[in-house]
Amino acid sequence: MSQTSIEPFLEMLAAERAAAPATLEAYATDLADCAASLLRQGEDLDTASPEGLRAWVSEMSASGSARRTIARRISCIRQYYLFLLRDDRRPDNPAAQLDAPSPQRSLPKFLTEAEVVALIEAGTPEPDSAPVPRRRLILGRAALELLYATGLRVSEMLALRRESFRENTRMLLIRGKGGRERLVPLSEPARIAVQALLREDSAHPGPWLFPGRSPSKPLTRQGFDKILAELGRRAGISADRLSPHVLRHSFATHMLAHGADLRTLQTLLGHADISTTQIYTHVQADRLKEIVQAHHPLGQPQDNGDTIPSSATDEKNL
Known part of the structure; x- marks a missing residue:
C-alpha cells in the first residue's frame, strides 16, 4: 500500500x-x-x-x-x-459515484430533569469524607454542572484551563470541532461548583481545570467516565444510561422544552449545520405525543368502549 x-x-x-x-x-x-x-x-x-x-x-x-x-x-x-x-495526483475521482447507505438516525438518549438534579447532588461529599474521595466528588460535581449548564462536548470540557475561570467569569470561549470558536454563558451553579474545585486544588500546580494523575496533563476521557459512573451509582442511575454525551443531549432537550429556539441551541452546541440540531425536535415531538396520550381526555382508552363523552359527540355535530 x-x-x-x-x-x-x-x-x-x-x-x-x-x-x-x-x-x-x-x-x-x-x-x-x-x-x-x-x-x-x-x-x-x-x-x-x-x-x-x-x-x-x-x-x-x-x-x-x-x-x-x-x-x-x-x-x-x-x-x-x-x-x-x-493535488494532480490522479485525473479523476473513482469514488464519486459510490452509493452510501443513509445512516439510521437514532434519537438521542437523555435524562429527566429530576435525574440530572440527582446526579449533580450525588457529587456533594459528606462532611467526614477522606481527602481523595472528597476531591473526586467535588471534581465530578464541577464537571456535571459545566456539562449540563453549557452543553459542552467532553473533549471541550477536559481541555479547559484554570486561567479561563476567575471569580467574575460569566462567559467561556470554547474552541470546538474544526477549530470553530463560540461563547457559552456560565450559569451561577456551575461557576460556584468550579470555584469549589479550584479552592480544593489550590495547592496543586498545573494548567488544567480537570487535571489527571499528572498535574501537567488533563484528565482523560476514561478517567472521567469512571467518576461519572461512580456518581451514577450514588444517584441510582444505571451505567448504561450515562455518558458525557447523554448530558449534552439532556442539556439540549431540556433547553428546547423550556422555550429555547433551534438557532440559539445550534450556537450553544457548536453545530456547524442546523440539521444536526434539528434531531432534538424529534425528541420533543415524541414527548408531546406521550403528554397527549397521558393527559388528553381521549388519549386513554375509555372504560366503556361504546360510550363517547357527550362533549365529543356535540363537537362531531358542529
Missing part, C-alpha cells in the same frame, strides 16, 4: 481543517481498510478503479458492518480521492 498520498492527505486535514487526532486516526483506519480490500483484488489505493471500490463497499455490507460505519468510510474515501484530484 502506497503511503505517499495518505500522509499528505492526513497532513492537509490537520493543517487546513484542524482535524483532531482521533479524527485523523479514524481516517487512517478507514483508508487502511479500503487499501486491504483493494490489495486482495490486485489493485492499489492510489490507482483504484470504481469497480474495485464498489467491491470494497459490497464486502463491508456482506460482513455486517453498520450502515453508519459504511457511510463514514465512503465519505472518507471520497475526500481522499478528491484530494488526489485537486
Whole structure:
C-alpha cells in the first residue's frame, strides 16, 4: 500500500481543517481498510478503479458492518480521492459515484430533569469524607454542572484551563470541532461548583481545570467516565444510561422544552449545520405525543368502549 498520498492527505486535514487526532486516526483506519480490500483484488489505493471500490463497499455490507460505519468510510474515501484530484495526483475521482447507505438516525438518549438534579447532588461529599474521595466528588460535581449548564462536548470540557475561570467569569470561549470558536454563558451553579474545585486544588500546580494523575496533563476521557459512573451509582442511575454525551443531549432537550429556539441551541452546541440540531425536535415531538396520550381526555382508552363523552359527540355535530 502506497503511503505517499495518505500522509499528505492526513497532513492537509490537520493543517487546513484542524482535524483532531482521533479524527485523523479514524481516517487512517478507514483508508487502511479500503487499501486491504483493494490489495486482495490486485489493485492499489492510489490507482483504484470504481469497480474495485464498489467491491470494497459490497464486502463491508456482506460482513455486517453498520450502515453508519459504511457511510463514514465512503465519505472518507471520497475526500481522499478528491484530494488526489485537486493535488494532480490522479485525473479523476473513482469514488464519486459510490452509493452510501443513509445512516439510521437514532434519537438521542437523555435524562429527566429530576435525574440530572440527582446526579449533580450525588457529587456533594459528606462532611467526614477522606481527602481523595472528597476531591473526586467535588471534581465530578464541577464537571456535571459545566456539562449540563453549557452543553459542552467532553473533549471541550477536559481541555479547559484554570486561567479561563476567575471569580467574575460569566462567559467561556470554547474552541470546538474544526477549530470553530463560540461563547457559552456560565450559569451561577456551575461557576460556584468550579470555584469549589479550584479552592480544593489550590495547592496543586498545573494548567488544567480537570487535571489527571499528572498535574501537567488533563484528565482523560476514561478517567472521567469512571467518576461519572461512580456518581451514577450514588444517584441510582444505571451505567448504561450515562455518558458525557447523554448530558449534552439532556442539556439540549431540556433547553428546547423550556422555550429555547433551534438557532440559539445550534450556537450553544457548536453545530456547524442546523440539521444536526434539528434531531432534538424529534425528541420533543415524541414527548408531546406521550403528554397527549397521558393527559388528553381521549388519549386513554375509555372504560366503556361504546360510550363517547357527550362533549365529543356535540363537537362531531358542529
